[in-house]
Amino acid sequence: MEPPDTRLRIILTAMQLFWEKGxxxxxxxxxLKAAGVNSGSLYHYFDGKQALLLAVLETYHAGIGPMxxxxxxxxxxxxxxxxxxxxxxxxxxxxxTDCTYGCPIGSLALEIHEPDPPVRQKLIDNFxxxxxxxxxCLAEAGTRLPAELDRGDLxxxxxxxxxxxxxxxxxxxxxxxxxxxxxxxxxxxxxxxxRPQVPAAH
Amino acid sequence: MEPPDTRLRIILTAMQLFWEKGxxxxxxxxxLKAAGVNSGSLYHYFDGKQALLLAVLETYHAGIGPMxxxxxxxxxxxxxxxxxxxxxxxxxxxxxTDCTYGCPIGSLALEIHEPDPPVRQKLIDNFxxxxxxxxxCLAEAGTRLPAELDRGDLxxxxxxxxxxxxxxxxxxxxxxxxxxxxxxxxxxxxxxxxRPQVPAAH
Numbered sequence: 558m559e560p561p562d563t564r565l566r567i568i569l570t571a572m573q574l575f576w577e578k579g580x581x582x583x584x585x586x587x588x589l590k591a592a593g594v595n596s597g598s599l600y601h602y603f604d605g606k607q608a609l610l611l612a613v614l615e616t617y618h619a620g621i622g623p624m625x626x627x628x629x630x631x632x633x634x635x636x637x638x639x640x641x642x643x644x645x646x647x648x649x650x651x652x653x654t655d656c657t658y659g660c661p662i663g664s665l666a667l668e669i670h671e672p673d674p675p676v677r678q679k680l681i682d683n684f685x686x687x688x689x690x691x692x693x694c695l696a697e698a699g700t701r702l703p704a705e706l707d708r709g710d711l712x713x714x715x716x717x718x719x720x721x722x723x724x725x726x727x728x729x730x731x732x733x734x735x736x737x738x739x740x741x742x743x744x745x746x747x748x749x750x751x752r753p754q755v756p757a758a759h
Numbered sequence: 760m761e762p763p764d765t766r767l768r769i770i771l772t773a774m775q776l777f778w779e780k781g782x783x784x785x786x787x788x789x790x791l792k793a794a795g796v797n798s799g800s801l802y803h804y805f806d807g808k809q810a811l812l813l814a815v816l817e818t819y820h821a822g823i824g825p826m827x828x829x830x831x832x833x834x835x836x837x838x839x840x841x842x843x844x845x846x847x848x849x850x851x852x853x854x855x856t857d858c859t860y861g862c863p864i865g866s867l868a869l870e871i872h873e874p875d876p877p878v879r880q881k882l883i884d885n886f887x888x889x890x891x892x893x894x895x896c897l898a899e900a901g902t903r904l905p906a907e908l909d910r911g912d913l914x915x916x917x918x919x920x921x922x923x924x925x926x927x928x929x930x931x932x933x934x935x936x937x938x939x940x941x942x943x944x945x946x947x948x949x950x951x952x953x954r955p956q957v958p959a960a961h
Contacts, residue, residue, distance in 0.1 A: 579872050581783040659869055666930045667866040670781050671859075680930050707943075713936055714943035717923020724922055725915060728868045728882050734915055741916035741947075748950040 564602045567592050568616055571609045576661045579668055580610060607673065610665075614679035617662060621686045636697035637746060640715060643691075644739050647719055648732060656730040662687075663720045688712040703752050718742045766804045769794050770818055773811045778863045781870055782812060809875065812867075816881035819864060823888045838899035839948060842917060845893075846941050849921055850934060858932040864889075865922045890914040905954050920944045 570592035574583040585606055589596055603609045629646040630639050650658045662683045669676065691712035695702060702708070718738050725734035772794035776785040787808055791798055805811045831848040832841050852860045864885045871878060893914035897904060904910075920940050927936035 577872065579783060579870060581781060581870075582872070657873075659872075663926055664869040666926055667861055668781060668783075668870045670779065670784070670861075677930065677932070684927060684930060707939070710939035710943050713927060713939045714920070714923075716927065717940045718916070718919050720923040720926055721916075721919020721921070724865055724868050725886060725918065728879065728886060730879075737909070737912035737915045738919045740909070741912050745943075745947040745950070748947070748954075752950075 563594060563598055567594060567599055567602060568609070568612045572613045572616060572661075575610070575613060575665070576659070580606075580665060581668060585609075607676065611675055611679055614662075614665075614676070614683060618679065618682050618686060621683070621690070626690055636694040637701070637750070639694045640691055640746075641739070641743065644715075644719060644722075644742075647723060648735055648739070651723065651726045651732045651735055656726050656732055658723060659727055660720055660723050663723065684716065688716050691715045702749055706749060715742065765796060765800055769796060769801055769804060770811070770814045774815045774818060774863075777812070777815060777867070778861070782808075782867060783870060787811075809878065813877055813881055816864075816867075816878070816885060820881065820884050820888060823885070823892070828892055838896040839903070839952070841896045842893055842948075843941070843945065846917075846921060846924075846944075849925060850937055850941070853925065853928050853934045853937055858928050858934055860925060861929055862922055862925050865925065886918065890918050893917050904951055908951060917944065 567588065571583070571588050574587055574591060578587075583606075585596070585599065588609070589599060592599075599609075603612065625646070626643065629643045633639050633642045647658075647660070662680060666680050666684075672680065688709075689712070692708050695706075695708040695711055718741075722735035722738035725738070726732050728734075769790065773785070773790050776789055776793060780789075785808075787798070787801065790811070791801060794801075801811075805814065827848070828845065831845045835841050835844045849860075849862070864882060868882050868886075874882065890911075891914070894910050897908075897910040897913055920943075924937035924940035927940070928934050930936075
């Protein structure tokens with residue numbers, strides 16, 4: 558009998574290897590070896606590498622709240638500061654990995670050149686959950702932000718700031734490239750927050 | 760005797776395949792077949808796949824002016840509009856590829872997980888040439904932009920906007936994700952251009 562957590566161990570091993578080496582460079586044999594399971598166990602739970610990728614992407618998606626947002630937002634009540642606290646968490650990941658950090662979702666989105674529809678849908682689910690969290694912060698900021706501001710657009714722009722900043726920090730091996738992007742986003746927010754508000758008609 | 764353009768044909772074939780399939784998924788055999796050359800010809804010019812990647816990255820770098828900036832900027836004199844004309848060129852690439860477009864440099868920067876120093880240096884050369892071109896536009900905008908604005912930071916932020924917008928458009932298969940990011944960047948510029956200028960202190 559396999560212990561009941563075999564499936565989870567296989568998923569977490571695949572998650573780690575896809576992140577460290579990339580999806581294409583990781584074989585099922587690599588996963589079996591690193592997880593210490595035999596192929597019968599793996600194929601009992603998963604049809605193959607793509608099924609594992611789907612499970613990895615579901616695990617990331619399920620973790621956005623408890624693994625990413627909740628730790629980033631602990632003790633931070635201001636909704637605008639929550640956005641910058643989330644970005645600061647990525648900064649910490651960059652520093653902690655000697656600037657080799659890559660966002661796992663962003664890396665898979667560019668690495669996998671012709672994703673099958675279920676894979677692409679799960680990449681979308683991850684991006685959409687991330688931007689929805691930003692959009693909730695922007696909604697909570699209420700009248701501090703201009704009424705005419707498109708909060709959905711801005712949430713995507715925040716995601717681009719993170720993804721582009723991570724990509725540049727990783728390439729230059731310098732967190733300063735990420736910091737530069739976040740400083741500019743902060744200046745944009747400062748301008749939005751300082752803009753005189755037009756009172757709602759009637 | 761090989762015709763004199765064999766080396767270039769090999770490079771352009773590798774460039775196309777790395778872009779379409781990714782670096783890891785492209786074999787030397789794929790390149791030989793697509794270029795219609797034998798392995799003796801390829802190894803006469805290149806030690807292997809990494810040497811080919813270096814040549815591909817040099818070719819992208821050499822093409823930034825003639826292949827990217829000059830077409831994007833034809834007939835556009837305003838330095839701020841040049842920045843948005845460059846982004847509009849990426850938009851066209853997204854639309855022309857049914858939203859499968861990926862920036863070749865950004866994709867390689869995330870796909871290759873442990874780039875050897877010469878590869879990483881050539882990725883840097885490409886990003887730096889791109890941001891230097893943006894920074895020149897920002898310098899040419901002169902006093903229309905705030906004196907205290909860090910133009911180097913803003914150039915990196917523009918690159919993040921492009922890379923993050925391309926990544927999202929590719930994932931959602933929707934150019935609207937790219938457009939959302941560019942609209943936000945435009946609003947940031949509008950705010951910077953509208954800011955009252957502080958006269959230089961003597």
